[in-house]
Amino acid sequence: MASIEEKITLLRREYASRALHKADLSEDPFKQFQAWFDEALHSDLAEPNAMTLSTAGADGTVSNRTVLLKDVDDGGFIFFTNYASRKGRDLEENPQAALLFFWVELQRQVMVQGRVEKTSRERSDAYFHRRPFEAQVGALASSQSCTIPDRAHLEARYIALDKQYREQQVPLPECWGGYRVIPNRVEFWQGRPNRLHDRIVFRREGDAWIKERLSP
């Protein structure tokens, strides 16, 4: 039986796709993200808007999880979640986060780092009520990241709330809404042969973005 290390060795692959020239990238990381995201959308990827969100609480403990990007607006990357979840508690204590998109088929990753703020209540409400009824009830039923006795407990809550709100609008839960990650650093990474990958990073300095190439 091969070890995990041996199996991983067999996975080794060459990155042979497009080059990333600093001069070809937009001067604005948001425009550059838009261009790459459009390509990801048109590349038949399973979840192109899935991103890894990393947070750290006051004690410095780092945690991560996948969330879905829902918009890029007002200079930030938006996702929605439960404010009382583990990530919500981290962000309350330390409103800084990192996002990572990994588009394996395109041999690309984008890293975003910055401060985090909540979206307006109106924005959260509008998005919440655009979701399917079942997803709204599911959000209401789940005290995200809390320990529960068993699955039956969750399903019973769902069934009760489903019945309660069949004929009326599901209220936006107090603890549910959006976050906006406002970047001060965005890195675009393109896989290249011989591990000589292309990395172009944008750093915010005041109102300007500084664009630089990093060694892979």
Ligand SMILES: Cc1cc2nc3c(=O)[nH]c(=O)nc-3n(C[C@H](O)[C@H](O)[C@H](O)COP(=O)(O)O)c2cc1C
């Ligand atoms: C593809 C995918 C998309 C997800 N999207 C979201 C999302 O948009 N918002 C969210 O709260 N959780 C989402 N989740 C669940 C989170 O990964 C995570 O389990 C949950 O938010 C609780 O995280 P926490 O306990 O670290 O706060 C998603 C999971 C996957 C696999």
